[in-house]
Amino acid sequence: MSKRDYYEILGVEKSASESDIKSSYRKLAMQYHPDRNPDNQEAEERFKEAAEAYEVLSNSEKRARYDRFGHSGMKAGQDFHGFRDASDIFSAFGNSIFGDLFGDMMGRQRQQRRPGAGQPGSDLKIRLPLTLEEIATGVEKKIAVKKMVNCHDCSGKGTTSSSGFIDCTQCGGSGEIRQVSRSMFGQFINVQVCANCEGEGKVVRDPCRTCKGDGRIQGEATEVLDIPAGVSDGNYIPLRGSGNAGRRGGPAGDLIVLIEEKPHKKFTRNGNDVLFDLTISYPQAALGAEVEVPTLTAAAYVTIDPGTQPGTMLRMREKGIPDLENNRPGDQIVRVNVHVPTRLSEEERAMLKKLANEPNVMPPADKKGKKEKGGFFDKVKEVFT
């Protein structure tokens, strides 16, 4: 199925402002919200479609990429950040965009569950700090996660006896209590989870001793994560069903791994490029030199031309970070500084004094206090050897 244009989905112009996009999304989300359209597959599709379009168009970086490359520009990123179901959209958007307007509707949607099933486990979030070196190459990470796991003694059921459950008397075993309510958006049939059995339709009569009828206990699990090269701060990886186990056999929540970029001592990241400050000596700048420069993968050499000025920018092609989507490597930009000695021996002082009187050592009169022509990056030269 070919995808619809995101602007078309939200019914806005290509030139629409951020607030136009937001208000248009709000309208669609209200119209197609699952709470207002129970068991309506088409409304759910519309709702997801609008959320996906909003996710892209509300983010200036993603919007720019979409404008240039269309849906194909989004593909890899979508897989990585991808929303799989409506509940994802709630967790990602719930608080920030709907705020007070949708707050409690969202809450209800998250809590809703099939009658008779155990309660779903909650999602877990963990931070994964990565070094720039790890980000440049991609890395496999093993992490230990403390979480609720199924009880071994009752296999998550909450009871070890076959007659351990009785039907709930409050809801007659359906697990839900229906109410009709009115609000400014119209009439809602409000299905609430039965408080007595917490939606399960059954209550435990003879609870398992290990888990006290909960069906789960505190435990730990190891996750192996294959982190692709090129991730950045704020990316996240959702692992379905790796969160807390549900109560009494309910589905497990998700584990959300948030990528964090550790600050680096030597390098500064700028998108996929990496910036490095290189300090050379005054004779190296004047005479030219081959200088070893560290990169995120291995050391490499740059050629310093004779007469190189402080502030000169050198570009080391493809020594940066691979793009998350197309794997194309960024560059390393080297900014050249010239070291001025702060301590001198008698001999060095004598040599410099002698040099100071040479005609080519003093800056020429027309260079004193002169503004450099051209933009900052016009000075970037390619000298990677």
Ligand SMILES: [Zn+2]
């Ligand atoms: Zn009940």
Ligand SMILES: [Zn+2]
């Ligand atoms: Zn148990």
